[in-house]
Amino acid sequence: MRYACPTPGCPTTAPTRTTRCEQCTRRNSRAHKITLVCGPPCSGKNTWVAKHAQPGDLIVDLDALYTAVNANPTRTDHDQPAALTPFAFDARDAITNRLLHGDHNLRAAWIIHSAPEAATRAEWKQRGANIVMITADQDTLTHRAQVQRPNQWGEHIQDWHRRYTLGHVDRTVTTG
Template sequence: MLYVVTGPPAAGKSSWIEAHAKPTDIVIDLDRITSALTGPGAPQWNQHPLHLRVAHRARYAAMDAAFELLDQLDVYLIHTMPNGKALAKYKRLKARIVTVDPGQEVVMQRIKAMRSVDMERVATRWYNARHRLPREVMPQTSRSW
Protein backbone atom coordinates (compact mmCIF):
# COMPACT_ATOMS: atom_id res chain seq x y z
CA MET A 1 0.00 0.00 0.00
CA LEU A 2 1.17 3.50 -0.81
CA TYR A 3 0.45 6.18 1.78
CA VAL A 4 0.95 9.73 0.53
CA VAL A 5 1.18 12.04 3.52
CA THR A 6 0.42 15.67 2.76
CA GLY A 7 0.18 18.79 4.86
CA PRO A 8 1.84 22.13 5.38
CA PRO A 9 5.39 22.48 6.71
CA ALA A 10 5.67 21.69 10.44
CA ALA A 11 2.27 19.96 10.51
CA GLY A 12 3.60 16.66 11.84
CA LYS A 13 3.79 14.55 8.67
CA SER A 14 6.98 12.80 9.80
CA SER A 15 5.49 12.21 13.24
CA TRP A 16 2.38 10.68 11.67
CA ILE A 17 4.57 8.29 9.71
CA GLU A 18 6.61 7.41 12.80
CA ALA A 19 3.36 6.48 14.54
CA HIS A 20 2.10 4.28 11.68
CA ALA A 21 5.01 2.82 9.68
CA LYS A 22 6.70 -0.44 10.56
CA PRO A 23 10.48 -0.98 10.44
CA THR A 24 10.03 -3.04 7.26
CA ASP A 25 8.20 -0.23 5.41
CA ILE A 26 9.82 2.25 3.05
CA VAL A 27 9.68 5.91 4.13
CA ILE A 28 10.45 8.59 1.56
CA ASP A 29 10.85 11.92 3.34
CA LEU A 30 12.84 14.73 1.72
CA ASP A 31 14.02 16.04 5.10
CA ARG A 32 15.37 12.60 6.06
CA ILE A 33 16.98 12.13 2.65
CA THR A 34 18.65 15.54 2.80
CA SER A 35 19.90 14.83 6.30
CA ALA A 36 21.35 11.50 5.16
CA LEU A 37 23.19 13.22 2.30
CA THR A 38 24.73 16.09 4.29
CA GLY A 39 27.58 16.23 6.74
CA PRO A 40 27.45 16.10 10.52
CA GLY A 41 25.81 19.12 12.10
CA ALA A 42 23.79 20.10 9.02
CA PRO A 43 20.36 21.47 9.95
CA GLN A 44 17.44 19.05 10.01
CA TRP A 45 15.30 21.69 8.30
CA ASN A 46 16.14 24.83 6.31
CA GLN A 47 18.59 22.97 4.11
CA HIS A 48 20.86 24.58 1.56
CA PRO A 49 19.40 24.72 -1.99
CA LEU A 50 22.29 22.69 -3.44
CA HIS A 51 21.73 19.93 -0.88
CA LEU A 52 18.02 19.98 -1.71
CA ARG A 53 18.75 19.64 -5.42
CA VAL A 54 20.69 16.42 -4.81
CA ALA A 55 18.09 15.19 -2.31
CA HIS A 56 15.24 15.76 -4.79
CA ARG A 57 16.99 13.54 -7.34
CA ALA A 58 17.48 10.85 -4.72
CA ARG A 59 13.81 11.17 -3.71
CA TYR A 60 12.58 10.66 -7.27
CA ALA A 61 14.83 7.63 -7.71
CA ALA A 62 13.58 6.18 -4.41
CA MET A 63 9.97 6.76 -5.46
CA ASP A 64 10.47 4.98 -8.78
CA ALA A 65 12.10 2.00 -7.09
CA ALA A 66 9.61 1.83 -4.21
CA PHE A 67 6.53 2.04 -6.45
CA GLU A 68 7.67 -1.16 -8.15
CA LEU A 69 7.53 -2.95 -4.77
CA LEU A 70 4.05 -1.92 -3.63
CA ASP A 71 2.82 -5.50 -3.91
CA GLN A 72 5.50 -6.56 -1.39
CA LEU A 73 5.65 -3.78 1.19
CA ASP A 74 4.09 -0.52 2.33
CA VAL A 75 5.52 2.80 1.20
CA TYR A 76 5.05 6.09 3.05
CA LEU A 77 5.73 9.16 0.94
CA ILE A 78 5.69 12.72 2.19
CA HIS A 79 4.46 15.03 -0.54
CA THR A 80 3.54 18.40 0.92
CA MET A 81 1.61 19.76 -2.02
CA PRO A 82 1.08 17.26 -4.85
CA ASN A 83 -0.05 18.73 -8.16
CA GLY A 84 -2.74 17.23 -10.38
CA LYS A 85 -0.29 15.04 -12.29
CA ALA A 86 1.12 13.57 -9.08
CA LEU A 87 -2.37 13.02 -7.64
CA ALA A 88 -3.40 11.19 -10.81
CA LYS A 89 -0.34 8.92 -10.51
CA TYR A 90 -1.09 8.23 -6.85
CA LYS A 91 -4.68 7.41 -7.76
CA ARG A 92 -3.47 4.90 -10.39
CA LEU A 93 -1.30 3.35 -7.69
CA LYS A 94 -4.36 3.13 -5.39
CA ALA A 95 -2.66 5.31 -2.78
CA ARG A 96 -4.25 6.35 0.45
CA ILE A 97 -3.87 10.13 0.77
CA VAL A 98 -3.50 11.29 4.38
CA THR A 99 -3.55 15.01 5.15
CA VAL A 100 -1.97 16.02 8.45
CA ASP A 101 -3.17 19.47 9.45
CA PRO A 102 -3.25 20.65 13.07
CA GLY A 103 -4.53 24.05 11.86
CA GLN A 104 -2.94 27.13 10.38
CA GLU A 105 -2.37 28.85 13.72
CA VAL A 106 -0.45 25.87 15.13
CA VAL A 107 1.55 25.46 11.92
CA MET A 108 2.57 29.13 11.86
CA GLN A 109 3.63 28.97 15.53
CA ARG A 110 5.78 25.91 14.83
CA ILE A 111 7.35 27.55 11.78
CA LYS A 112 8.21 30.67 13.79
CA ALA A 113 9.79 28.49 16.48
CA MET A 114 11.81 26.09 14.33
CA ARG A 115 11.78 26.82 10.63
CA SER A 116 12.89 29.41 8.12
CA VAL A 117 10.59 32.35 7.47
CA ASP A 118 10.42 31.04 3.87
CA MET A 119 8.30 28.16 5.18
CA GLU A 120 5.57 30.66 6.14
CA ARG A 121 5.07 31.31 2.43
CA VAL A 122 4.93 27.59 1.70
CA ALA A 123 2.37 27.07 4.48
CA THR A 124 0.26 29.98 3.24
CA ARG A 125 0.36 28.54 -0.27
CA TRP A 126 -0.63 25.12 1.09
CA TYR A 127 -3.63 26.55 2.94
CA ASN A 128 -4.69 28.52 -0.13
CA ALA A 129 -4.50 25.38 -2.33
CA ARG A 130 -5.76 22.73 0.10
CA HIS A 131 -9.18 22.53 -1.55
CA ARG A 132 -7.51 20.43 -4.30
CA LEU A 133 -6.47 17.66 -1.92
CA PRO A 134 -8.57 14.64 -0.97
CA ARG A 135 -9.91 15.13 2.53
CA GLU A 136 -8.82 12.47 4.96
CA VAL A 137 -7.56 15.02 7.45
CA MET A 138 -5.80 14.34 10.72
CA PRO A 139 -6.89 17.52 12.58
CA GLN A 140 -5.26 16.72 15.91
CA THR A 141 -1.72 17.73 16.67
CA SER A 142 0.73 14.95 15.91
CA ARG A 143 2.67 15.30 19.15
CA SER A 144 3.12 17.61 22.11
CA TRP A 145 5.28 20.55 21.03
Protein backbone atom coordinates in the same frame (compact mmCIF):
# COMPACT_ATOMS: atom_id res chain seq x y z
CA MET B 1 -5.55 -12.81 -29.24
CA ARG B 2 -3.79 -10.13 -27.18
CA TYR B 3 -5.27 -6.74 -26.22
CA ALA B 4 -3.79 -3.48 -25.04
CA CYS B 5 -3.28 -3.40 -21.30
CA PRO B 6 -6.09 -1.22 -19.82
CA THR B 7 -3.65 0.51 -17.45
CA PRO B 8 -3.30 4.14 -18.63
CA GLY B 9 0.07 4.68 -20.30
CA CYS B 10 1.07 0.99 -20.40
CA PRO B 11 2.37 0.01 -23.84
CA THR B 12 2.20 -3.77 -23.34
CA THR B 13 -0.51 -6.30 -24.13
CA ALA B 14 -2.78 -8.40 -21.93
CA PRO B 15 -4.78 -11.61 -22.48
CA THR B 16 -8.23 -9.90 -22.36
CA ARG B 17 -9.66 -6.40 -22.80
CA THR B 18 -10.17 -5.98 -19.05
CA THR B 19 -7.13 -7.82 -17.68
CA ARG B 20 -3.96 -5.92 -16.87
CA CYS B 21 -0.63 -7.14 -18.17
CA GLU B 22 1.54 -9.16 -15.77
CA GLN B 23 3.76 -6.21 -14.85
CA CYS B 24 0.83 -3.85 -14.12
CA THR B 25 -0.92 -6.58 -12.12
CA ARG B 26 2.19 -7.06 -9.96
CA ARG B 27 2.66 -3.32 -9.56
CA ASN B 28 -1.00 -2.74 -8.64
CA SER B 29 -1.04 -5.58 -6.11
CA ARG B 30 1.81 -3.93 -4.24
CA ALA B 31 0.56 -0.35 -4.63
CA HIS B 32 -2.08 -0.81 -1.92
CA LYS B 33 0.79 -0.89 0.54
CA ILE B 34 1.69 2.71 -0.30
CA THR B 35 0.36 5.65 1.69
CA LEU B 36 0.93 9.23 0.55
CA VAL B 37 0.97 11.40 3.68
CA CYS B 38 0.49 14.99 2.59
CA GLY B 39 -0.31 18.39 4.04
CA PRO B 40 1.22 21.77 4.77
CA PRO B 41 4.64 22.18 6.35
CA CYS B 42 4.56 21.78 10.15
CA SER B 43 1.24 19.91 10.10
CA GLY B 44 2.70 16.77 11.68
CA LYS B 45 3.25 14.45 8.71
CA ASN B 46 6.46 12.94 10.10
CA THR B 47 4.96 12.51 13.57
CA TRP B 48 1.90 10.76 12.12
CA VAL B 49 4.02 8.40 10.02
CA ALA B 50 6.26 7.62 13.00
CA LYS B 51 3.16 6.51 14.94
CA HIS B 52 1.93 4.23 12.13
CA ALA B 53 5.05 2.84 10.46
CA GLN B 54 6.61 -0.41 11.60
CA PRO B 55 10.23 -1.59 11.51
CA GLY B 56 11.15 -2.47 7.95
CA ASP B 57 8.61 -0.11 6.37
CA LEU B 58 9.94 2.27 3.74
CA ILE B 59 9.63 5.98 4.57
CA VAL B 60 10.38 8.42 1.77
CA ASP B 61 10.89 11.87 3.29
CA LEU B 62 12.57 14.71 1.44
CA ASP B 63 13.66 16.33 4.72
CA ALA B 64 15.45 13.12 5.73
CA LEU B 65 17.10 12.92 2.32
CA TYR B 66 18.41 16.47 2.73
CA THR B 67 19.86 15.36 6.06
CA ALA B 68 21.44 12.31 4.45
CA VAL B 69 23.25 14.31 1.76
CA ASN B 70 24.17 17.31 3.93
CA ALA B 71 27.73 17.18 5.29
CA ASN B 72 27.21 20.05 7.75
CA PRO B 73 27.12 18.45 11.21
CA THR B 74 25.90 21.67 12.85
CA ARG B 75 22.98 22.17 10.51
CA THR B 76 19.56 22.93 11.92
CA ASP B 77 16.62 20.59 11.45
CA HIS B 78 14.97 21.05 8.05
CA ASP B 79 17.97 22.85 6.57
CA GLN B 80 17.69 22.58 2.79
CA PRO B 81 20.71 24.13 1.04
CA ALA B 82 19.85 24.98 -2.56
CA ALA B 83 23.00 23.27 -3.87
CA LEU B 84 21.75 19.97 -2.43
CA THR B 85 18.21 20.23 -3.79
CA PRO B 86 18.79 18.35 -7.07
CA PHE B 87 20.52 15.52 -5.20
CA ALA B 88 17.76 15.17 -2.62
CA PHE B 89 15.09 15.25 -5.36
CA ASP B 90 16.99 12.69 -7.48
CA ALA B 91 17.26 10.36 -4.47
CA ARG B 92 13.53 10.72 -3.74
CA ASP B 93 12.62 10.12 -7.38
CA ALA B 94 14.85 7.03 -7.62
CA ILE B 95 13.27 5.51 -4.52
CA THR B 96 9.69 6.26 -5.59
CA ASN B 97 10.33 4.97 -9.12
CA ARG B 98 11.62 1.69 -7.70
CA LEU B 99 8.66 1.53 -5.34
CA LEU B 100 6.12 2.18 -8.09
CA HIS B 101 7.77 -0.35 -10.37
CA GLY B 102 6.42 -2.91 -7.91
CA ASP B 103 9.59 -4.95 -7.67
CA HIS B 104 9.71 -5.13 -3.87
CA ASN B 105 8.40 -7.11 -0.96
CA LEU B 106 7.63 -4.30 1.50
CA ARG B 107 4.92 -4.51 4.12
CA ALA B 108 4.23 -0.80 3.67
CA ALA B 109 5.68 2.36 2.20
CA TRP B 110 5.00 5.87 3.46
CA ILE B 111 5.60 8.81 1.12
CA ILE B 112 5.81 12.12 2.99
CA HIS B 113 5.10 14.85 0.44
CA SER B 114 3.38 18.20 0.89
CA ALA B 115 1.32 17.57 -2.31
CA PRO B 116 -0.78 20.75 -2.29
CA GLU B 117 -1.97 20.15 -5.86
CA ALA B 118 -4.91 17.80 -6.40
CA ALA B 119 -3.18 16.48 -9.53
CA THR B 120 -0.24 15.17 -7.50
CA ARG B 121 -2.55 13.39 -5.07
CA ALA B 122 -4.62 12.02 -7.98
CA GLU B 123 -1.51 10.62 -9.64
CA TRP B 124 -0.63 8.70 -6.48
CA LYS B 125 -4.24 7.57 -6.09
CA GLN B 126 -4.29 6.31 -9.69
CA ARG B 127 -1.25 4.20 -8.82
CA GLY B 128 -3.20 2.63 -5.96
CA ALA B 129 -1.87 4.60 -3.00
CA ASN B 130 -3.96 5.60 0.00
CA ILE B 131 -4.00 9.37 0.52
CA VAL B 132 -3.86 10.79 4.05
CA MET B 133 -4.03 14.58 4.49
CA ILE B 134 -2.54 15.89 7.74
CA THR B 135 -3.77 19.39 8.62
CA ALA B 136 -3.61 21.95 11.40
CA ASP B 137 -5.01 25.44 11.76
CA GLN B 138 -2.93 28.37 10.54
CA ASP B 139 -1.99 29.54 14.05
CA THR B 140 -0.67 26.08 14.97
CA LEU B 141 1.32 25.81 11.74
CA THR B 142 2.82 29.27 12.23
CA HIS B 143 3.70 28.59 15.87
CA ARG B 144 5.39 25.28 15.01
CA ALA B 145 7.36 26.97 12.25
CA GLN B 146 8.57 29.73 14.56
CA VAL B 147 9.64 27.29 17.27
CA GLN B 148 10.94 24.33 15.26
CA ARG B 149 12.05 25.46 11.82
CA PRO B 150 14.32 27.88 9.98
CA ASN B 151 12.91 31.35 9.24
CA GLN B 152 11.74 30.61 5.68
CA TRP B 153 9.29 27.96 6.89
CA GLY B 154 6.55 30.55 7.42
CA GLU B 155 6.85 31.35 3.72
CA HIS B 156 6.67 27.62 2.87
CA ILE B 157 3.38 27.38 4.78
CA GLN B 158 1.92 30.38 2.94
CA ASP B 159 3.12 28.97 -0.40
CA TRP B 160 1.46 25.61 0.34
CA HIS B 161 -1.87 27.35 0.99
CA ARG B 162 -1.56 29.42 -2.21
CA ARG B 163 -0.92 26.25 -4.24
CA TYR B 164 -3.51 24.05 -2.52
CA THR B 165 -6.34 22.72 -4.68
CA LEU B 166 -9.24 20.55 -3.57
CA GLY B 167 -9.12 16.92 -4.56
CA HIS B 168 -9.46 13.38 -3.34
CA VAL B 169 -8.11 12.22 0.02
CA ASP B 170 -8.97 8.93 1.73
CA ARG B 171 -8.51 10.27 5.23
CA THR B 172 -8.00 13.67 6.85
CA VAL B 173 -6.26 14.01 10.20
CA THR B 174 -6.22 17.31 12.07
CA THR B 175 -3.40 17.83 14.53
CA GLY B 176 -3.40 20.42 17.22
